[in-house]
Amino acid sequence: MSTFLGMPATRAGRGPSPDAAPGTLGGVGRPEDPLHWGATFPHAAKAALANEQLRRNLGNATSTIRSKRARVVGEVPDWEALRDAGSAIKTDVMARLPELLEALERNVTARGGVVHWARDAAEANRIVAGIVREKQADEVVKVKSMATQEIGLNEALAEEGIAAVETDLAELIVQLADDMPSHILVPAIHRNRTEIRDIFLERMADAPPDLTDVPHELAMAARAHLRRKFLSAKVAISGANFAVADSGTLAVVESEGNGRMCLTLPETLITVMGIEKLVPTYRDLEVFLQLLPRSSTGERMNPYTSLWTGVTPGDGPQEFHLVLLDNGRTKVLADEAGRSALHCIRCSACLNVCPVYERVGGHAYGSVYPGPIGAILTPQLTGEKSDLPYASTLCGACYQVCPVKIDIPSILVELRAREVELAGSSPDAADRVWKAAMKAASYAMADGARFRRAARLPRALRAISRHGVIRRLPFPGSLWTRSRDLMEPPRQTFRDWWAEREDDR
Amino acid sequence: MRIALAATCIADAMFPQAPKAVVTLLERLGHEVVFPAAQACCGQMHVNTGYLAEAVPVVRNHVRTFAPVADGEWDAVVVPSGSCTGSIRHQQKMVLERAGLSSEARTATAVSARTYELSELLVDVLGVTDVGAWFPHRVTYHPTCHSLRMLGVGDKPERLLRAVEGLELLPLEQAEGCCGFGGTFSLKNADTSAAMLDDKVADVVGTGAEVLTAGDWSCLMHIGGGLSRGGTGVRPMHLAEILASTREAPVHPGDRQEVAR
Amino acid sequence: MSDARTEILSRIRTALGSSTPEPGTVSTAVPREYRSLGDHAPGAAEVLDLLVDRLEDYKARVHRVTAADLPALLARLLAEVPASSVVVPAGVEGAWLGALADVEVRTDSREAPLSATELDGIDAVVTAARVAVAETGTIVLDGEPDQGRRAVSLVPDVHVCVVRTDQVVQTVPEAVRLLDADPGRPQTWISGPSATSDIELDRVEGVHGPRTLHVALVS
Ligand code: SF4
Numbered sequence A: 001m002s003t004f005l006g007m008p009a010t011r012a013g014r015g016p017s018p019d020a021a022p023g024t025l026g027g028v029g030r031p032e033d034p035l036h037w038g039a040t041f042p043h044a045a046k047a048a049l050a051n052e053q054l055r056r057n058l059g060n061a062t063s064t065i066r067s068k069r070a071r072v073v074g075e076v077p078d079w080e081a082l083r084d085a086g087s088a089i090k091t092d093v094m095a096r097l098p099e100l101l102e103a104l105e106r107n108v109t110a111r112g113g114v115v116h117w118a119r120d121a122a123e124a125n126r127i128v129a130g131i132v133r134e135k136q137a138d139e140v141v142k143v144k145s146m147a148t149q150e151i152g153l154n155e156a157l158a159e160e161g162i163a164a165v166e167t168d169l170a171e172l173i174v175q176l177a178d179d180m181p182s183h184i185l186v187p188a189i190h191r192n193r194t195e196i197r198d199i200f201l202e203r204m205a206d207a208p209p210d211l212t213d214v215p216h217e218l219a220m221a222a223r224a225h226l227r228r229k230f231l232s233a234k235v236a237i238s239g240a241n242f243a244v245a246d247s248g249t250l251a252v253v254e255s256e257g258n259g260r261m262c263l264t265l266p267e268t269l270i271t272v273m274g275i276e277k278l279v280p281t282y283r284d285l286e287v288f289l290q291l292l293p294r295s296s297t298g299e300r301m302n303p304y305t306s307l308w309t310g311v312t313p314g315d316g317p318q319e320f321h322l323v324l325l326d327n328g329r330t331k332v333l334a335d336e337a338g339r340s341a342l343h344c345i346r347c348s349a350c351l352n353v354c355p356v357y358e359r360v361g362g363h364a365y366g367s368v369y370p371g372p373i374g375a376i377l378t379p380q381l382t383g384e385k386s387d388l389p390y391a392s393t394l395c396g397a398c399y400q401v402c403p404v405k406i407d408i409p410s411i412l413v414e415l416r417a418r419e420v421e422l423a424g425s426s427p428d429a430a431d432r433v434w435k436a437a438m439k440a441a442s443y444a445m446a447d448g449a450r451f452r453r454a455a456r457l458p459r460a461l462r463a464i465s466r467h468g469v470i471r472r473l474p475f476p477g478s479l480w481t482r483s484r485d486l487m488e489p490p491r492q493t494f495r496d497w498w499a500e501r502e503d504d505r
Numbered sequence B: 001m002r003i004a005l006a007a008t009c010i011a012d013a014m015f016p017q018a019p020k021a022v023v024t025l026l027e028r029l030g031h032e033v034v035f036p037a038a039q040a041c042c043g044q045m046h047v048n049t050g051y052l053a054e055a056v057p058v059v060r061n062h063v064r065t066f067a068p069v070a071d072g073e074w075d076a077v078v079v080p081s082g083s084c085t086g087s088i089r090h091q092q093k094m095v096l097e098r099a100g101l102s103s104e105a106r107t108a109t110a111v112s113a114r115t116y117e118l119s120e121l122l123v124d125v126l127g128v129t130d131v132g133a134w135f136p137h138r139v140t141y142h143p144t145c146h147s148l149r150m151l152g153v154g155d156k157p158e159r160l161l162r163a164v165e166g167l168e169l170l171p172l173e174q175a176e177g178c179c180g181f182g183g184t185f186s187l188k189n190a191d192t193s194a195a196m197l198d199d200k201v202a203d204v205v206g207t208g209a210e211v212l213t214a215g216d217w218s219c220l221m222h223i224g225g226g227l228s229r230g231g232t233g234v235r236p237m238h239l240a241e242i243l244a245s246t247r248e249a250p251v252h253p254g255d256r257q258e259v260a261r
Numbered sequence C: 001m002s003d004a005r006t007e008i009l010s011r012i013r014t015a016l017g018s019s020t021p022e023p024g025t026v027s028t029a030v031p032r033e034y035r036s037l038g039d040h041a042p043g044a045a046e047v048l049d050l051l052v053d054r055l056e057d058y059k060a061r062v063h064r065v066t067a068a069d070l071p072a073l074l075a076r077l078l079a080e081v082p083a084s085s086v087v088v089p090a091g092v093e094g095a096w097l098g099a100l101a102d103v104e105v106r107t108d109s110r111e112a113p114l115s116a117t118e119l120d121g122i123d124a125v126v127t128a129a130r131v132a133v134a135e136t137g138t139i140v141l142d143g144e145p146d147q148g149r150r151a152v153s154l155v156p157d158v159h160v161c162v163v164r165t166d167q168v169v170q171t172v173p174e175a176v177r178l179l180d181a182d183p184g185r186p187q188t189w190i191s192g193p194s195a196t197s198d199i200e201l202d203r204v205e206g207v208h209g210p211r212t213l214h215v216a217l218v219s
Helices: A041-049 A054-074 A079-095 A097-110 A121-134 A148-152 A155-159 A167-178 A193-203 A213-231 A257-264 A282-296 A327-336 A339-343 A351-352 A354-361 A369-381 A395-399 A408-423 A429-445 A448-453 A456-466 A495-505 B011-013 B019-028 B043-048 B052-071 B082-090 B092-098 B102-111 B118-125 B145-151 B156-162 B192-208 B215-229 B239-244 C004-019 C045-056 C066-079 C116-120 C172-179
Strands: A114-117 A139-142 A161-164 A235-238 A243-244 A249-254 A270-275 A304-307 A319-325 B002-005 B030-036 B076-079 B116-119 B137-142 B169-170 B211-214 B235-236 C059-065 C085-089 C102-106 C124-128 C131-133 C138-141 C158-166 C187-190 C212-218
Touching: A041 A054, A041 A354, A041 B192, A054 A282, A054 A351, A054 A354, A079 A097, A079 A282, A079 A339, A079 C212, A097 A114, A097 A319, A114 A121, A114 C004, A121 A155, A121 A235, A121 A270, A121 A339, A139 A213, A139 A257, A148 A155, A148 A270, A155 A161, A155 C102, A155 C158, A161 A167, A167 A193, A167 A213, A193 A213, A193 A257, A213 A257, A213 C116, A243 A282, A249 A282, A257 A304, A257 B092, A282 C172, A304 A448, A319 B092, A327 A339, A327 A369, A327 C004, A351 A354, A351 A369, A351 A395, A354 B192, A395 B145, A408 A429, A408 C212, A429 B043, A429 B052, A448 A495, A448 B011, A495 B011, A495 B019, A495 C004, A495 C131, B002 B052, B011 B019, B011 B215, B011 C131, B011 C212, B019 B030, B019 B235, B019 B239, B043 B052, B043 B082, B052 B076, B052 B092, B052 B102, B076 B082, B076 B118, B082 B092, B082 B102, B082 B116, B082 B145, B092 B102, B102 B116, B116 B118, B118 B156, B118 B239, B118 C138, B137 B156, B137 B192, B156 B169, B156 B239, B211 B215, B211 B239, B215 B235, B235 B239, C059 C066, C066 C158, C066 C212, C131 C172, C138 C158, C138 C172
Parallel strands: A114 A319, A139 A161, A139 A235, A235 A270, A270 A319, B002 B030, B002 B076, B076 B116, B137 B169, B137 B211, B211 B235, C059 C212, C085 C102, C085 C124, C124 C158, C158 C212
Antiparallel strands: A243 A249, A249 A304, A304 C187, C131 C138, C138 C187
16 A cells, blocks of 8 residues: 555555655655655655755744744743643543534534544545535635645545645645645745745746745735636635534634635535544633644734634535544544544644754655654554654653643653554564563663673773774664764773772771 | 662763762762662663563662662652653653552652752752852753753753852753754664754854763763764763862863772 | 444544543533733723734734724725725625725625625725734624625725724633624634745735735724
8 A cells, every 4th residue: 555656665565765756846746645655764864864955944944933933922921821721621522522523513514514424534535525526516725734635635536537726825835846745834844935936937837937936926926826716616625723512613723815715705615624623612712722823833823713603694605514534533542642642733833843853854754744743643543553653852842832732752652662562573673673682671770780790791892992982883883873972981880889989988 | 868879870881970970979068878789770761662561670670779768768869860860750650550560650659759860959959059069161051851841950950050160151052952862762763863963063062162061971972972973072071070070179071980990 | 334423433432431421521620720811901001002013013004093083094095005996794884984085885795795706806895893802913703794704804905904992802712702602603813914934934924815904993
């Protein structure tokens, strides 16, 4: 499965690494499985690290957004209280999920909406394609949505002869370049203005030929390109940031107005939403509408938030479909330790502060969910063996900024434990070597007398040290000495020194 | 006070100068230091790599060794490492509970309640910031991730450093950024780790300091290895080593611990 | 094989196991220690100053006027565009537009809506608002007759929004609690003109929504 369309897999079940991807504009192509593509994390990361342009783009963008976030969060005197409330509301939602979903369904239906349930990506795509076909539309406009990225909706619609037009500026850039998003909020964060200009000039037929790389001009070119599509579209597809169980209200938070266009002008609106995006009451929005914008774009409030409840006669779409998506979420829910990954409101603050993400970018994670949240969510959604839980130093920066207080480092540790279990039956030599080393270390480190002997072993390395350091070790020590020296081990361990001192007394 | 020292496995085997400095410092401040010889390791490496079953005997040994602090035999346990203190405080109980060892999990909680990272012990428990140290050098301080975010030691280490006579404390750019060590991360994701290290090394060099200090030799081993590879001449030293230095018994940057034999 | 709805709900119940509470019980006490009220009453001078500051920070243009001066202000703003046509929701007070000269005024309502293409040919829109939040520089429209259908305040390139000073609250919770009386109304929360940060995370004002937002703050 999970190989690039029409391309042979290079590693067990995985496609080529991002740097080896097709497309003159450097896009990575559209993978068959949006939750599992590209090379393994360490390989993909290595390729990304070698791309100087990418590192500069990411470094600039993440440091900009980090300082914006810090500034507007610092303005809020009750920020921690809001985080506590947000976290508790989400815990409550998970505990009462069946009841709340039923309430949402009841309230949406009562207001003239139609609710659909989809067990997996294929079922969701079938439902959406069916509705679009029924409306006899061959083009739909889309608001940026992680859920539809996750299920590969655009590709599924294309197979049915339906063109899905991404209307968010960054999504449009990604779509035009035949690329994949590399960030939850700013999918084209890996591109700088010059690259974006080139993409527009090559792939957007109505782009002005004298287009410069001034961001304002680029935004105006996108405005002109999409204007006619908004005015004539019959069907729009969106995701949802929040759904209120007790009123049936849905919320989309955005900046450009493309969301408002899609949610307002077409006759038919289809919203695809993960089953976890609920809040119990309308009042709970007072918490999340404070947490989300400041955490994501670093604004006090995003320019536009749209809230709608079913169908309002004479105002906006007169036909509304809500698709409730499982696609692995119930698997995540089943794991008590990892369940809180479903609390995520997709603000992307954890990506922006992550020192690993900042250097390797989103594509290395091989999933539409990159960064710290992707490292815990992706393997839980797929249930497959994954190297993503190791793609972190456990530095804790993500946990510190997460507006709903997801303890990502602790979940990473839990998932590593699961990887170790999965590796128990693995024929992979590396897995077996790790296991043997850890077992041996466990034996040596579980007893003072045994450790006393073990602690003296590094001393042997003094034979190859020069000027107090060791510059080269054989594998696997070479993984260390390739980039850093190892300080020469001491002649005497601490405990031997202590014992000697005690004897002297 | 009677203070039990948890030396940490890495410092015991590789960087004995740090626990030795803790002994020197605490004795100078008039406290008694004991080193329970049954100790080995807190289990952090196993836990953070996902080997929870293999962590159990390691954690049990730590908890048993330091259980007397819960009974009042010692007043506190001191650990010259933010990440080991973090593991003791936030992981040991979980490991034992998962293994069904609920009474030992309770002991672990009691032990961890009296376990302190060095700067916490000095500032919060012993109530000192000026420990009477003398270290006439330019120093920059890297707040390690776990001491900063898991323990929340805040500016305690800097307060201790500012009180050191002769010491010039130079601010580090992007101080709170991770150095890229992450235990086995440095091996499993060696390239990413090295990229993070490069940035940290550049920031350290940019301060113009002679000495880089931190509260954890694991991070220092990493950054120090990079500083050495880059031929920068900046020396890594544990916070305890600086605080142990006095006019009477000065510690020089770059001195190894080869005092005995 | 059961249908998707039954199966998903049963998967959830299995996943939650014995921890599923009885319907209707709140399983987790939600701490709500955050501020639910501002330091100042709605419409207080501090609140108004804050709103103006926040709106201007995000490049909205704010004009403080008395009710008597509003028609003249609207006439001036529309002349500045320059607008040859303006659309207003049917419930907007007729007096607001009393000073217009040479501007075609179109009226829109749920019962007699203009098409999107018609709206695209109109230069500006004037609406009222339901509530404004000072701390975030936000104005909320809830689709009532003086605020109009959502399309009306979206398609024309210039939006002039008339906010009464007594509609301005300090905090988000104060606004949400007001709107909670009718959560089913279609709402649009507007904080400045449309913008994007998609290019190098640099904020650029003016994309698909109105590129110019005027707020007339009427006392
Ligand atoms: S995990 Fe937390 S910080 Fe990361 S995207 Fe989700 S809500 Fe935001």
